[in-house]
Every structure is written in structure tokens, then in C-alpha cells.
Amino acid sequence: MANTAQARKRARQAEKNRVRNAGQRSNLRTFIKKVIAAVDSGDVEQAKTAYATIVPVIDSAVNKGLLHKNKAARNKSRLNKRIRAMA
Numbered sequence: 001m002a003n004t005a006q007a008r009k010r011a012r013q014a015e016k017n018r019v020r021n022a023g024q025r026s027n028l029r030t031f032i033k034k035v036i037a038a039v040d041s042g043d044v045e046q047a048k049t050a051y052a053t054i055v056p057v058i059d060s061a062v063n064k065g066l067l068h069k070n071k072a073a074r075n076k077s078r079l080n081k082r083i084r085a086m087a
Helices: 005-041 044-063 069-086
Strands: none
Touching: 005 044, 005 069, 044 069
16 A cells, blocks of 8 residues: 555545546447447448547547557548448
């Protein structure tokens, strides 16, 4: 356990950040699953709508430090590739 006041505060901050990041990461994964589900169902319009919804979510995750920019680009590219393959 932390011995100094500074270390105790950092431990509190780390726990708050961990919980916040876990929620945001879960939300991100949920949006990705919605796009995949729309693609699997074969509904092109729903898939495009879901993709348009997730792009800003992925970009904000990058700005928050939740995702690396290359991983975000890879995710967007792969999702978009699946949607284009439907048409």
C-alpha cells in the first residue's frame, strides 16, 4: 500500500481513471459490435449508419488516449472494408 500522501492520491486517481477507461472501452466495443451485427444481418443502410456513428467515437477514444491512432485507423478500415464488400 502507498506510504506517502502523494502515493495515496496517485492510487486514488489511478483507480478513478481505470474505472472511467473501462467504461469508455466497453462503450467503444459495443459500438463496434453494432456495426458487425448490421453487416452480418445484410442491412447495408443500417451498417452505414452504424459506421457513421462509430467513426467519431473511435476518434474521440484516440484523443482521450484510450486507443492508439494506428489501431483506430485499422479498426475503421476493417469495418469500412466489410461494409464495402456488402455492396
